[in-house]
Amino acid sequence: MIHNKYVDDYIKDYEEGHLLFNKERIQLVDYLKKSVLSDNTLHFDNEQIENCIKFSEKWFFKLQPFQKFLIAFVFLYHEDGTNYYEDFLWMMGRGSGKNGLISALGTFLISEFNGIPSYNGSIVANSEDQAKISVEEIHDVMESNRPKLRPAFYWTNGLIKAKKTNSTLRYRTSNGNTKDGLRDGFVIFDEIHEYQDDSNVKVHLSGLGKKQNPRVFYIGTDGYVRDGFIDTKKKQAANVLSGKAAPDFIFPWICKIDDVSEIDDPEKWEKAVPMIVKPLSSYGKTLYRQIKKDYDALVEAPSGREEFLTKRMDYPSTSMNSSVAPWEEIAATNQPIPHDLDGREAIGAVDFASVRDFIAAAVTIRYRDKLVTIEKQWARKGFCDQYYAYSRKDRIATPNQRLNIPLHDWERMGLIEVVDEPLMDPKHALDWIQAMAHRFDIKKVVMDNYRAQIMRKMFEDANFEVDIIHNPTSIDGLLASIIDDGFPRGRFVWGDNPLLRWNTQNVLVKVNKANGNKSYEKKEETRRKTDGFKAFEYTLYRVNELSDVDVSKSLAFLNDLDF
Incomplete structure (x- = not known):
């Protein structure tokens, strides 16, 4: 067996009953034990994982155990130094800190700590406002720590650049006009529930493979577009978890409630939103109060139930009162x-x-x-x-x-x-x-x-x-x-x-x-x-x-x- 303390601790907390997992994460633990952690030809780069966590917590925010768990698998390698996972699917209910984690991780990947020259990254979304959320967050961190970070980074409103590696992180929209000739080391696709198909995704991925250890992150909460891109990714994740696809095909992290009835049980909400696992952080307390407020509002505005299920609980709803069939x-x-x-x-x-x-x-x-x-x-x-x-x-x-x-x-x-x-x-x-x-x-x-x-x-x-x-x-x-x-x-x-x-x-x-x-x-x-x-x-x-x-x-x- 191979080990990393953040992975071991997170799985141990689940097995001892301290964490409540949905079906997909229960499958994830079984699949990891059977097909990944049992492979002694693999290894976690524990030094790189520690550096990423320390970097994130020093400049961005204190990480939760599930975020450290996710980071560990970004730095899982074969014996020859190539990364085990190239594709990552991270789906969680709204408020789980997907964009914040991407901001910290993306900055680390272009930095001298990752150490790959010209390891450029793109954050892609359908709208400019969504695409630039992480870049603006990183920009604000840089501005707040200007004296200490200026020797290592250069930044504008639309671009972050690490000086030693000459690597850049920038946002892009998916309209196809600015993608030719990309030579990215990693690409982050945000709000993937809005993608009808993979036509724009393919173009953004065309430049990968020109740098060592390419990575692709698909992040978001479920949405209303069915038979589209997100359903394809969910099916790929299901195939990995069930053993129908190669274990390294995609890293499948899906947090959601298991049944529509669980919307009425606040104890089950952590299945969809791992940020509200007890003991609650200060952010977790604020988030939980907001989710509870949204839920209580359904009494007066029941039409918001579908939105609450889909976005907060990561459980796309097709209510029989509004749709022909699920x-x-x-x-x-x-x-x-x-x-x-x-x-x-x-x-x-x-x-x-x-x-x-x-x-x-x-x-x-x-x-x-x-x-x-x-x-x-x-x-x-x-x-x-x-x-x-x-x-x-x-x-x-x-x-x-x-x-x-x-x-x-x-x-x-x-x-x-x-x-x-x-x-x-x-x-x-x-x-x-x-x-x-x-x-x-x-x-x-x-x-x-x-x-x-x-x-x-x-x-x-x-x-x-x-x-x-x-x-x-x-x-x-x-x-x-x-x-x-x-x-x-x-x-x-x-x-x-x-x-x-x-x-x-x-x-x-x-x-x-x-x-x-x-x-x-x-x-x-x-x-x-x-x-x-x-x-x-x-x-x-x-x-x-x-x-x-x-x-x-x-x-x-x-x-x-x-x-």
């Missing part, structure tokens, strides 16, 4: 489309809010105990340019500006076509439904009364039976039972359709207090489109009329009979 159940629709669907009966549907933005068309087929939905959508280029920066080469992902969705990826997957038309032609949907009719026996095409005014005649002229929904709100209440049953049971099969999953996540479920009926509305009126979900929903309107057979075989049999 994210895990929406993600479970990613089941392979069966290969033997052709010839079966299907229900078609179309939906759009306006021919100026999106149109969706869908078919649903009954297959054993599953309902299989295939979809196609169309979007007007002018709308996509205005709201999603579709034509920009550098994709801006700032949360207060354009919503960054991977339209180009969805195009490559064949899920959507972006068409350059002043008004989209509804015939796109008709042509696609006709193509589907070559594969399936489409019994009906469902649309609501508004869409029927535009599309009914063209579908009937194409020999489709059109079924009109005259009161869509009442249909929501009728179909809610099918939807509420289908998601938890894994009945809905969509293939790999992140566009439809995104549509579904954008749906706001409202419950009528008078009669308990549900209606499916929008969480945000313009940018978070729900057309794909509504088309899927409308196919369910007549799905009970479908048989689970390949009707083409029956027709072929009848044609072969000699009457």
Whole structure:
């Protein structure tokens, strides 16, 4: 076994019952003992760890045991001196001191104590305000200790430089214009819950490997973007903890409550926020009072519960009163489309809010105990340019500006076509439904009364039976039972359709207090489109009329009979 006193002490405190760990950290201890600490070819650089801790506490703040534990694994090495971990995932509830720890560690890594020449670092976030938090904090430390630190460092509002190593630490936003030619030794990605995908991350990582011992830190609290970058990192962490991935693939530090019910038990909050472990530091006391204040405010403002769960408890909430289903159940629709669907009966549907933005068309087929939905959508280029920066080469992902969705990826997957038309032609949907009719026996095409005014005649002229929904709100209440049953049971099969999953996540479920009926509305009126979900929903309107057979075989049999 290999040892470091901060690692040993932290694990001992947990095993003796002084610390309350969530499931992921319990797994972390087991995984470390089995796969890392038992590897005698590895070693902690205890001198470097001590230097980092002393440096941090002298110039920044007193470190808590969990922070010393995290620092130790930054300086875990192979026999040849290369670092064991290159990637670190640190996820904790708001207030746990992620940015403060990064400020201290980042300054140490560029300093002469780390000793690597030109070991530059970047702190990356979607917004400039978030990206520069640590650099501004370091700047303030430097200013407060100017006489003592000036011989070792040079600093401005946007850059910290260590004079002996000629290493710099600077902040960057993720807009792609300032990343070419980077030769970083380490990169810190902050607030990773806001990243829709890894497109900007890849560019920032392109310069790594040119310096010895490269490191990447992914830090943040969970958020509301699902099927995006943070979910990928969480899955990687889960694979490491379960032994499905190499033990050095990523260092998986995730602090969260284990169940939504634990929000109501303050004793369980330390699972998500390790800074409030007893005995509380002065900062921990202040933090705990603020968390308790936020929790108590939920009595008068229950709408803040989702925010409290997601940001304070690191437990992303999809309340059944506001979302169609928990994210895990929406993600479970990613089941392979069966290969033997052709010839079966299907229900078609179309939906759009306006021919100026999106149109969706869908078919649903009954297959054993599953309902299989295939979809196609169309979007007007002018709308996509205005709201999603579709034509920009550098994709801006700032949360207060354009919503960054991977339209180009969805195009490559064949899920959507972006068409350059002043008004989209509804015939796109008709042509696609006709193509589907070559594969399936489409019994009906469902649309609501508004869409029927535009599309009914063209579908009937194409020999489709059109079924009109005259009161869509009442249909929501009728179909809610099918939807509420289908998601938890894994009945809905969509293939790999992140566009439809995104549509579904954008749906706001409202419950009528008078009669308990549900209606499916929008969480945000313009940018978070729900057309794909509504088309899927409308196919369910007549799905009970479908048989689970390949009707083409029956027709072929009848044609072969000699009457």
